[in-house]
Structures are given as structure tokens and as C-alpha cells.
Amino acid sequence: MTFSIAARCPETGQFGIAISSSSIAVGARCPWLLPGVGAVSTQNITLPSLGPEVLAMMEQGLAPAEALDKVLTRNGYSQYRQITAIDHLGQTAHFSGAQTLGNHNAVSGEQCVAAGNMLADRSVIEAMVQAFEHGEGQLADRLLAAMKAAIAAGGEAGP
Structure with missing residues (x-):
């Protein structure tokens, strides 16, 4: 199980990612x-x-969707990958391969993009985006609000 949100603060240009996973060393990978x-x-x-x-x-100037397409096309096994991207303009893109595990979803929002797999329900990701978009405070506060919303919406599937 993994769910994450990548976002940008339009006021500062700062980027951030919040991620939760049952996989070891997620922060390094x-x-x-x-x-x-x-x-x-x-x-x-x-x-x-x-x-x-x-x-x-x-x-190099490619939009997130073009960059994802180019990279996934030249790397094998894209059907197993799930990836999100946001650029300095707030443009987003996401990809979930056909072999993404369990219930999965990816949603682009205003200045954010979120994705998850092995979810209790696809609405977990929608809740993340809504919480970020309606959150207040600094980027970190809004990212944490998105993570809390994901857990409140059911988080991961199973115990």
C-alpha cells in the first residue's frame, strides 16, 4: 500500500511530497x-x-505529461508503475499502469497531484486532493492535511 501527494505552493514556488507506504525505505525510493x-x-x-x-x-522544458510519456515509453515494465508529477507552473500528470496493485487511483488537482494503490477505496485519493485544495497554511500543513484526509477516508485496504 502506498499513497502520496506531490504539490506546489504558488506563492513561494516551493515543492513538497507527502507519502505513506507499507514498503520499507519509501523516502529513499x-x-x-x-x-x-x-x-x-x-x-x-x-x-x-x-x-x-x-x-x-x-x-529540459517538457510538460509533466510529455516527460512521463517519454520516460515510461523507454523503460520496461511500465504496466507495473504508478507515477505523479508537478512542474514549476503547477501543471500535473499521473500514470497508473494496468498492473497497479489493488484498488488504485490518481487525481490531479489545483497545484497538486495524488495517487495510491492497495487502497480501501478509490475515494481515498479524491479526499487527499480536496483536503489539499481546501487546506490553509503553509505547504507542509496542507500536505499533512491531505495525508490525514486519506486516513480518514479509509487509507489502505485490509488490516
Whole structure:
């Protein structure tokens, strides 16, 4: 089980990612940020190289959707990947391969994009986005509100 949200503060240009997972060392494998460029979160049978590759494409001027398409096309096993991206303009993109585990969903919102797998319900991700969009305070506060909303909406499937 993993759910995450990548977001941007339009006032400061700051990026952030909040992620929760039952997988070990998620912080070393899934969130990727590059100041002035964007944020990428990779999950579901993670391939850590995808994050830096997508950020490199975005740094070259590609929109998040184009960057995801280009990187996933040249890397094998994209059907097992789940990935989100947001750039310095607030443009977002997401991808969930056909073999993404369990109930899964990905949703783009205003200055944010969230995704999850092995969820109690697809609405978990929708709750994250709504909480971020309607949250107040600094970026970190809004990211934490999104995570709390995900848990309140059911979080992961199973015990």
C-alpha cells in the first residue's frame, strides 16, 4: 500500500511530497524534487530511476505529461508503475499502469497531484486532493492535511 501527494505552493514556488507506504525505505525510493523544476513521486513496484529521469525531462522544458510519456515509453515494465508529477507552473500528470496493485487511483488537482494503490477505496485519493485544495497554511500543513484526509477516508485496504 502506498499513497502520496506531490504539490506546489504558488506563492513561494516551493515543492513538497507527502507519502505513506507499507514498503520499507519509501523516502529513499519514491519522492523526487528539483528546485525550480518540479516534484515526482514513483510508487507500486518502484523503479527509483524514474523520478530523476522525469525531472531531467521537465528541466529540459517538457510538460509533466510529455516527460512521463517519454520516460515510461523507454523503460520496461511500465504496466507495473504508478507515477505523479508537478512542474514549476503547477501543471500535473499521473500514470497508473494496468498492473497497479489493488484498488488504485490518481487525481490531479489545483497545484497538486495524488495517487495510491492497495487502497480501501478509490475515494481515498479524491479526499487527499480536496483536503489539499481546501487546506490553509503553509505547504507542509496542507500536505499533512491531505495525508490525514486519506486516513480518514479509509487509507489502505485490509488490516
